[in-house]
Amino acid sequence: MRGILVAVTIALAGAQSVAAEGDAAAGEKVFKKCAACHAVDEGKKKVGPTMLGVWGREAGAVDGYKYSTAMGEAGFIWDEEHLSGFLASPKKYLPGTKMSFPGIKKPEQISDLLAYLEALQ
Numbered sequence: 001m002r003g004i005l006v007a008v009t010i011a012l013a014g015a016q017s018v019a020a021e022g023d024a025a026a027g028e029k030v031f032k033k034c035a036a037c038h039a040v041d042e043g044k045k046k047v048g049p050t051m052l053g054v055w056g057r058e059a060g061a062v063d064g065y066k067y068s069t070a071m072g073e074a075g076f077i078w079d080e081e082h083l084s085g086f087l088a089s090p091k092k093y094l095p096g097t098k099m100s101f102p103g104i105k106k107p108e109q110i111s112d113l114l115a116y117l118e119a120l121q
Contacts, residue, residue, distance in 0.1 A: 022108075027116025030109045037101070040120055048099065054078050055118045070096030083117065084110055 031040070037047040044050050049062035059074035059082070060067040074094060076082050085093040087110050089103040104110050 022111035022113070022115030024112070024115040024119040026109075027112035027114065027119075030104070030113040031116055033104065034101070034113075051117060052120050054083070055121055068096055068098040070094050071098075080114060083114055087113060 031051075034051065038049070038051045039046055040052050041050060042052050044052075045062070045065055049065040049067075055078060057078050059076050059078060060072040071094065082093075086097075087104050090097050090099040090101055092103075104113065
């Protein structure tokens with residue numbers, strides 16, 4: 001039993017998320033690139049759906065928002081992996097998405113933005 005606890009502790013220590021490494025305050029500034037199309041208020045939609053609660057939400061699941069077929073059928077939960085990939089290059093990560101944003105190229109900005117989005121929960 002002790003060996004299992006040690007293994008789990010080591011695994012968890014090495015599994016720090018990118019979001020945990022990011023700076024949420026800096027991520028709020030990065031979010032300005034997104035704010036023309038996305039709100040962070042509950043139920044508020046702009047061109048895109050609200051980002052409030054995006055972390056852990058099923059892709060294509062904001063009620064009342066008309067998603068692309070690709071997003072509606074994506075079948076994943078927004079987590080570090082999916083958000084990172086999508087934010088870096090939406091059309092490459094999810095071909096058929098209607099999101100026209102070209103992506104965030106700097107990994108540290110993605111980390112900061114993830115920390116901000118995770119803090120919005």
